[in-house]
Amino acid sequence: MAxxxxxxxxxxxxxxxxxxxxxxxxxxxxxxxxxSVEKVQRAxxxxxxxxxxxxxxxxxxxxxxxxxxxxxxxxxxxxEVLAGITEALSDSGFQxxxxxxxxxxxxxxxxxxxxxxxxxAGLIVTGLDQxxxxxxxxxxxxxxxxxxxxxxxxxxxxxxxxxxTDAGAAMGRALLEQGRRRIGYIGCDLAGDTRxxxxxxxxxxxxxxxxxxxxxxxVADRSSSIAAGRQLTAEFLSQHTNIDCIYYSNDDIAxxxxxxxxxxxxxxxxxxLLTGFNGLDLVEALPxxxxxxxxxxxxxxxxxxxxxxxxxxxxxxRVDTRIELPTRIEMAAGFH
Amino acid sequence: MAxxxxxxxxxxxxxxxxxxxxxxxxxxxxxxxxxSVEKVQRAxxxxxxxxxxxxxxxxxxxxxxxxxxxxxxxxxxxxEVLAGITEALSDSGFQxxxxxxxxxxxxxxxxxxxxxxxxxAGLIVTGLDQxxxxxxxxxxxxxxxxxxxxxxxxxxxxxxxxxxTDAGAAMGRALLEQGRRRIGYIGCDLAGDTRxxxxxxxxxxxxxxxxxxxxxxxVADRSSSIAAGRQLTAEFLSQHTNIDCIYYSNDDIAxxxxxxxxxxxxxxxxxxLLTGFNGLDLVEALPxxxxxxxxxxxxxxxxxxxxxxxxxxxxxxRVDTRIELPTRIEMAAGFH
DNA sequence: CTTGGTATCGATACCGGTACCGATACCTTG
DNA sequence: CAAGGTATCGGTACCGGTATCGATACCAAG
Numbered sequence: 001m002a003x004x005x006x007x008x009x010x011x012x013x014x015x016x017x018x019x020x021x022x023x024x025x026x027x028x029x030x031x032x033x034x035x036s037v038e039k040v041q042r043a044x045x046x047x048x049x050x051x052x053x054x055x056x057x058x059x060x061x062x063x064x065x066x067x068x069x070x071x072x073x074x075x076x077x078x079x080e081v082l083a084g085i086t087e088a089l090s091d092s093g094f095q096x097x098x099x100x101x102x103x104x105x106x107x108x109x110x111x112x113x114x115x116x117x118x119x120x121a122g123l124i125v126t127g128l129d130q131x132x133x134x135x136x137x138x139x140x141x142x143x144x145x146x147x148x149x150x151x152x153x154x155x156x157x158x159x160x161x162x163x164x165t166d167a168g169a170a171m172g173r174a175l176l177e178q179g180r181r182r183i184g185y186i187g188c189d190l191a192g193d194t195r196x197x198x199x200x201x202x203x204x205x206x207x208x209x210x211x212x213x214x215x216x217x218x219v220a221d222r223s224s225s226i227a228a229g230r231q232l233t234a235e236f237l238s239q240h241t242n243i244d245c246i247y248y249s250n251d252d253i254a255x256x257x258x259x260x261x262x263x264x265x266x267x268x269x270x271x272x273l274l275t276g277f278n279g280l281d282l283v284e285a286l287p288x289x290x291x292x293x294x295x296x297x298x299x300x301x302x303x304x305x306x307x308x309x310x311x312x313x314x315x316x317x318r319v320d321t322r323i324e325l326p327t328r329i330e331m332a333a334g335f336h
Numbered sequence: 337m338a339x340x341x342x343x344x345x346x347x348x349x350x351x352x353x354x355x356x357x358x359x360x361x362x363x364x365x366x367x368x369x370x371x372s373v374e375k376v377q378r379a380x381x382x383x384x385x386x387x388x389x390x391x392x393x394x395x396x397x398x399x400x401x402x403x404x405x406x407x408x409x410x411x412x413x414x415x416e417v418l419a420g421i422t423e424a425l426s427d428s429g430f431q432x433x434x435x436x437x438x439x440x441x442x443x444x445x446x447x448x449x450x451x452x453x454x455x456x457a458g459l460i461v462t463g464l465d466q467x468x469x470x471x472x473x474x475x476x477x478x479x480x481x482x483x484x485x486x487x488x489x490x491x492x493x494x495x496x497x498x499x500x501t502d503a504g505a506a507m508g509r510a511l512l513e514q515g516r517r518r519i520g521y522i523g524c525d526l527a528g529d530t531r532x533x534x535x536x537x538x539x540x541x542x543x544x545x546x547x548x549x550x551x552x553x554x555v556a557d558r559s560s561s562i563a564a565g566r567q568l569t570a571e572f573l574s575q576h577t578n579i580d581c582i583y584y585s586n587d588d589i590a591x592x593x594x595x596x597x598x599x600x601x602x603x604x605x606x607x608x609l610l611t612g613f614n615g616l617d618l619v620e621a622l623p624x625x626x627x628x629x630x631x632x633x634x635x636x637x638x639x640x641x642x643x644x645x646x647x648x649x650x651x652x653x654r655v656d657t658r659i660e661l662p663t664r665i666e667m668a669a670g671f672h
Numbered sequence: 673c674t675t676g677g678t679a680t681c682g683a684t685a686c687c688g689g690t691a692c693c694g695a696t697a698c699c700t701t702g
Numbered sequence: 703c704a705a706g707g708t709a710t711c712g713g714t715a716c717c718g719g720t721a722t723c724g725a726t727a728c729c730a731a732g
Contacts, residue, residue: 005455050449050452050453051453052453052455053453053454054390054393054394054399054454054455055394057390058390058391058394063390072419073415073418073419073422074412074415074416074418074419075415076410076412076415079409079410079411079412079415080410082409082410083408083409083410083436086409086434086436095433095450096434097431097433098422098432098434100419100422113386114431116386117386117387117388117389118389118390119341119388119390225617225621226617226618226621227617227620227621227671229621230621230671255618255621256621259621259622259623259671260623262598262623262624263623263671281561281562281563282562282591282618284562284563285561285562285563285565285566285591285592285595286595287595287596287598287599288598335563335566335595335599
């Protein structure tokens with residue numbers, strides 16, 4: 001097969017026009033006759049030309065990349081957000097480039113810097129509360145930035161997410177309405193996840209407002225997982241008595257809690273009502289109902305990518321849009 | 337702040353050397369005195385220079401990108417593979433670029449073509465059995481290609497994965513050893529997932545060898561999920577009697593099957609032994625034991641990326657390495 | 673016939689780096 | 703002292719596209 005890679009010059013030669021005309025024809029950028037366009041496109045197809053986005057980017061000082069910074073690649077929540085981004089970008093000619101921080105706040109600035117070096121058309125970053133260094137980078141990036149997941153605070157530019165504090169408060173009130181009074185809280189890795197912390201604070205405030213203090217709290221400095229939820233729940237229930245409800249920092253550890261209860265023979269939800277956050281598919285299929293707040297993960301990614309595309313379209317360096325998506329409380333999620 | 341972006345020329349001017357010397361100093365490419373290196377690096381740090389990988393790539397005809405093609409971004413298995421790739425690449429200066437096919441065989445060639453246009457240092461592609469068009473692209477890509485997940489077949493270049501057919505057969509024999517004889521099979525989306533099909537065939541062959549036919553089969557043309565597993569299991573058990581074991585195409589639908597059994601009051605594993613595939617964290621935390629084959633998802637990604645890095649290191653266009661990783665059967669996964 | 677407008681095209685100069693090679697200075701060796 | 707080697711540096715020509723502007727041809731209007 002072809003020794004060297006084909007360039008635009010090869011297409012131009014095959015079509016009998018100049019490089020410039022070929023370039024314009026392939027991008028249909030106007031200033032080319034209909035016949036020339038057809039000649040060039042046919043030639044490109046015949047010789048099997050594939051454009052070079054790198055040269056294109058360097059020359060036009062514009063890329064078709066969208067940088068995405070998430071704390072974890074294997075967390076299903078962010079995987080779903082990524083799927084939303086990918087879907088929104090799929091037919092636009094834009095490519096997502098992923099950076100992962102592993103919930104390490106120090107790596108955040110470094111990851112953002114590395115994304116920016118590609119001079120992407122826009123940046124999608126998780127969370128509103130970056131460390132100072134990262135925040136400065138975003139402010140001076142000179143390109144559209146969308147912060148996702150959270151709307152509690154002031155975004156650098158645009159944001160798409162949910163009102164985390166309100167979501168926690170709403171769940172607190174909903175549990176009180178169910179008549180629960182001995183309510184505990186179990187959370188994981190709150191240092192790296194400011195959104196979970198906001199929910200916790202909102203939740204606690206809502207209870208306090210009704211004169212109901214938290215019956216107990218267990219926060220572990222480890223990453224969320226079903227196994228962690230099991231262990232923490234066992235530990236928590238051995239330390240506190242008469243608990244009738246537990247609010248978890250997310251669905252994963254809530255499911256772990258449920259598994260502990262199933263194994264220990266504790267009736268759920270009659271004796272203890274378990275409460276997660278996100279409304280994962282896993283939760284919707286559980287054989288025993290638990291409560292959760294359903295969040296639009298996919299839609300958050302989709303809308304964030306749409307905002308970047310729109311800004312790129314109008315050659316703007318800002319998004320300047322704040323989208324707060326609704327959440328829905330489901331008191332008895334699961335199939336039953 | 338700075339109006340224009342800083343370039344290497346700015347660094348060179350600040351350090352009082354030529355562009356070339358600055359370039360060499362920042363890459364420590366030799367042919368520069370120690371003092372010059374220090375001068376340049378200090379200057380770069382002081383003015384806040386960020387390199388431009390696009391210009392670098394165009395000029396050197398070499399990128400620090402690794403293309404990754406997976407069928408799904410939100411499937412936890414591939415999310416874990418991606419995490420492995422990301423980890424292996426994290427300190428190498430290489431960046432993964434993700435392409436998603438959504439199990440659509442037609443989009444596979446298109447996705448690979450789009451990856452190739454970036455002229456990455458290497459490509460990691462899911463599966464050994466690409467459609468013809470995609471396979472041709474890989475063969476003539478002229479760069480290291482690692483096909484992952486599967487080792488049953490002939491890779492274009494390198495591969496890292498597990499022996500899928502053998503894995504199915506091994507589970508078949510293990511279930512027979514447990515004394516199970518009325519064994520069913522439930523699978524999802526086998527058209528898009530040739531690996532699951534291989535396991536099924538290996539499984540069935542192992543049973544046949546022992547003179548035990550499958551007691552029943554239910555294959556649905558829908559994507560795998562816990563909810564699908566629940567529904568399919570309910571349907572299957574209403575159609576077949578005396579089933580004492582079910583082999584599922586993966587853990588997700590096996591867990592769905594378990595949830596059905598828990599809800600229907602069927603004793604697991606005493607009456608029916610459920611069998612998944614992958615050994616997900618979810619399965620390890622289940623309150624009731626199910627069987628599964630534990631696969632090294634993270635390691636597959638990690639090793640695949642390592643192969644690409646090694647090939648890039650020695651400027652080779654091929655990997656030419658086949659890595660078959662071991663799997664382990666766990667007959668009673670779960671915490672109990 | 674001249675003038676001016678429109679449609680189409682190509683030459684040239686970049687974009688921001690690196691490869692390649694030649695130049696210089698200095699040292700070692702015979 | 704001449705010859706050759708080594709260490710260090712810079713000039714130049716690209717990499718493969720696009721932006722910009724000028725050139726040309728053709729047509730309608732005056």
